[in-house]
Amino acid sequence: MSIQHDESPKLMKGNEALAEAAIRANMQAYFGYPITPQSEILEYLTEQVPKRSKAVVLQAESEVASINMIYGAGGAGARVMTSSSSPGFSLMQEGISYIAAAEIPCLLVNVQRGGPGLGTIQPAQGDYFQATKGGGHGDYHIIVLAPNSVQEMADFVFEGFRLAEEYRMPALILADGAIGQMMEKVYLPKEGSLPFTQHDWATTGKPKSRERNFITSLHMEPDKMESVNLHLQDKYRKLRKEERYELFKVKDADIILVAFGLTARVCTKVMDLANEKGLRVGVVRPITLYPFPSDIIASLATPNRVFLTVEMNSGQMVEDVRLAVNGKSPVYFRGRMGGMIPTPEDILLEVEALAEKHNLIQV
Amino acid sequence: METKIDSMELVYAKPETLTDTPMHYCPGCGHGVAHKILMEVIDEMGITENTIGVAPVGCSVFAYMYMNVDMQEAAHGRASAAATGIKRVLPDKFVFSYQGDGDLAAIGTAETIHTVNRGENILMVFINNGIYGMTGGQMAPTSLAGMKTSTSPYGRDCATMGTPIKMTELIANLPGAYYVTRQSVHTPAAVRKLKKAIKASFEAQKQKKGTCFIEIVSNCPSGWKMTPLESNDWMEKNMFPYYTPGDIKVPQEMK
Ligand SMILES: Cc1ncc(C[n+]2csc(CCOP(=O)(O)OP(=O)(O)O)c2C)c(N)n1
Numbered sequence: 001m002s003i004q005h006d007e008s009p010k011l012m013k014g015n016e017a018l019a020e021a022a023i024r025a026n027m028q029a030y031f032g033y034p035i036t037p038q039s040e041i042l043e044y045l046t047e048q049v050p051k052r053s054k055a056v057v058l059q060a061e062s063e064v065a066s067i068n069m070i071y072g073a074g075g076a077g078a079r080v081m082t083s084s085s086s087p088g089f090s091l092m093q094e095g096i097s098y099i100a101a102a103e104i105p106c107l108l109v110n111v112q113r114g115g116p117g118l119g120t121i122q123p124a125q126g127d128y129f130q131a132t133k134g135g136g137h138g139d140y141h142i143i144v145l146a147p148n149s150v151q152e153m154a155d156f157v158f159e160g161f162r163l164a165e166e167y168r169m170p171a172l173i174l175a176d177g178a179i180g181q182m183m184e185k186v187y188l189p190k191e192g193s194l195p196f197t198q199h200d201w202a203t204t205g206k207p208k209s210r211e212r213n214f215i216t217s218l219h220m221e222p223d224k225m226e227s228v229n230l231h232l233q234d235k236y237r238k239l240r241k242e243e244r245y246e247l248f249k250v251k252d253a254d255i256i257l258v259a260f261g262l263t264a265r266v267c268t269k270v271m272d273l274a275n276e277k278g279l280r281v282g283v284v285r286p287i288t289l290y291p292f293p294s295d296i297i298a299s300l301a302t303p304n305r306v307f308l309t310v311e312m313n314s315g316q317m318v319e320d321v322r323l324a325v326n327g328k329s330p331v332y333f334r335g336r337m338g339g340m341i342p343t344p345e346d347i348l349l350e351v352e353a354l355a356e357k358h359n360l361i362q363v
Numbered sequence: 364m365e366t367k368i369d370s371m372e373l374v375y376a377k378p379e380t381l382t383d384t385p386m387h388y389c390p391g392c393g394h395g396v397a398h399k400i401l402m403e404v405i406d407e408m409g410i411t412e413n414t415i416g417v418a419p420v421g422c423s424v425f426a427y428m429y430m431n432v433d434m435q436e437a438a439h440g441r442a443s444a445a446a447t448g449i450k451r452v453l454p455d456k457f458v459f460s461y462q463g464d465g466d467l468a469a470i471g472t473a474e475t476i477h478t479v480n481r482g483e484n485i486l487m488v489f490i491n492n493g494i495y496g497m498t499g500g501q502m503a504p505t506s507l508a509g510m511k512t513s514t515s516p517y518g519r520d521c522a523t524m525g526t527p528i529k530m531t532e533l534i535a536n537l538p539g540a541y542y543v544t545r546q547s548v549h550t551p552a553a554v555r556k557l558k559k560a561i562k563a564s565f566e567a568q569k570q571k572k573g574t575c576f577i578e579i580v581s582n583c584p585s586g587w588k589m590t591p592l593e594s595n596d597w598m599e600k601n602m603f604p605y606y607t608p609g610d611i612k613v614p615q616e617m618k
Contacts, residue, residue: 205453206411
């Protein structure tokens with residue numbers, strides 16, 4: 001899908017660009033509950049939508065209610081979205097499991113903050129496991145897109161709706177407090193440029209001409225329940241063709257940094273600083289965290305290369321990097337937690353130490 | 364002997380809004396009758412094509428197997444949130460939720476109160492059998508004082524377990540509640556009254572009046588460990604004095 005954009009840019013906050021993009025993507029319903037650092041999404045929608053569209057925007061009594069309203073409205077065939085931040089997103093997990101099982105397309109947004117518990121309102125990436133490994137109960141996955149700019153906050157709304165509807169599953173934009181709050185130049189996607197097709201499975205009222213539609217996740221017979229699972233797993237295999245990533249100078253790199261979202265911005269800066277010092281450093285930025293771009297990472301793994309994964313957590317994506325590398329290169333991890341953002345200087349020190357350890361210093 | 368079927372008079376037919384799937388309910392359980400009455404009204408009003416229902420988690424989790432209308436099966440307690448989602452995007456359709464007492468008055472309390480408080484234009488059907496039927500007879504928020512269940516084996520002690528909650532009276536206080544009534548399905552007369560209440564609720568929904576809420580006080584022969592007849596008798600003697608059938612909130616224009 002190629003998104004059509006406005007010719008001139010706007011200066012906007014990540015959360016607001018996302019909300020504006022949702023209106024332009026002809027979102028039909030939004031249900032949400034306030035939580036920092038993403039409340040601007042609900043605020044922007046409650047202000048703009050009544051003036052511009054017929055969409056439903058409803059502040060629910062909780063994230064539990066929001067996600068179940070998404071279940072209902074999405075099941076009724078509407079293009080639906082909700083957003084939250086880490087503690088609220090945890091509350092949605094049961095509902096997301098039901099939605100994944102019932103194959104209802106919807107767009108979810110988690111503008112992550114530091115945890116565990118009530119944590120902090122500062123940015124973090126501690127929900128990677130929750131987002132990419134299922135998060136709720138049972139065997140399921142959701143599509144996970146990791147934006148690293150305000151531009152991608154807007155674009156991934158279109159991309160997320162498209163993927164969710166094509167694969168009949170939830171798509172998640174996994175951002176963080178910094179991407180949500182920062183202001184940047186953005187070329188907004190053009191209104192109405194995302195096609196919508198009516199779903200024949202939706203519960204819209206049963207005409208005489210068809211059998212009733214019902215939406216459920218309940219299958220009491222084990223063989224039926226297994227076949228539903230096999231179907232989901234088959235879908236997840238097909239989804240792998242949607243893997244997306246960005247590569248910077250990896251071809252000749254001795255050290256490959258792997259990072260997503262905000263930390264990928266830090267890492268491209270580290271790459272520049274290291275290159276100036278004569279170190280051959282490249283960056284892999286996974287854009288889809290699920291499906292994870294394993295193949296490209298596997299293809300880069302050679303014995304004379306070193307991987308360093310950088311995250312704002314205690315080391316979550318690094319597990320997927322290790323699985324992809326499969327022992328062919330050493331894989332290291334560097335992270336900050338609790339709302340701390342790693343500085344380029346910090347990571348550069350780590351890169352220099354690795355270069356020395358592995359004799360990668362070229363003069 | 365030869366029988367001539369075509370000479371017989373058709374006195375009763377199953378409404379098209381019920382599927383042919385045999386119901387799994389225990390003999391004598393009120394759920395089956397409540398399903399039938401609800402579907403009969405939808406059939407008689409000719410609104411099948413425009414009706415979407417939401418089933419709960421509880422004994423009636425399979426309602427969508429029996430009700431021949433478009434249906435969704437919601438998570439435990441969340442039926443009214445799912446119904447809100449449906450109604451908000453399809454405001455001209457008829458939407459109902461159908462929930463047990465554990466679903467609506469324990470785990471789903473917040474959703475129940477806020478759905479009614481917003482005055483969602485839906486019909487909420489609430490089956491109160493004073494027990495968790497599906498999971499095998501545990502104490503419900505509506506179990507009577509002193510009632511023995513598998514998790515209150517010495518009887519419900521209100522001092523430590525709370526008093527049986529009158530959810531219907533509670534939500535009737537909210538301005539969003541348009542029509543609130545308590546009914547039952549244990550006698551033909553009760554069934555006729557319930558039918559009228561359901562019909563009135565869908566009429567109100569058409570006019571976008573707010574939430575209509577029908578509690579159906581029902582039995583649970585298996586959970587209460589009684590025969591169907593005993594359970595109906597016990598219900599009249601013990602449930603009705605506390606959960607007394609009758610209208611709780613009727614708007615002037617409906618009287
Ligand atoms: C989140 C969650 N918690 C618990 C359960 C287990 N559970 C299933 S049905 C039920 C109680 C149902 O009782 P009620 O709502 O009164 O309906 P009834 O079966 O009596 O008709 C419970 C606790 C569940 N399915 N999901």
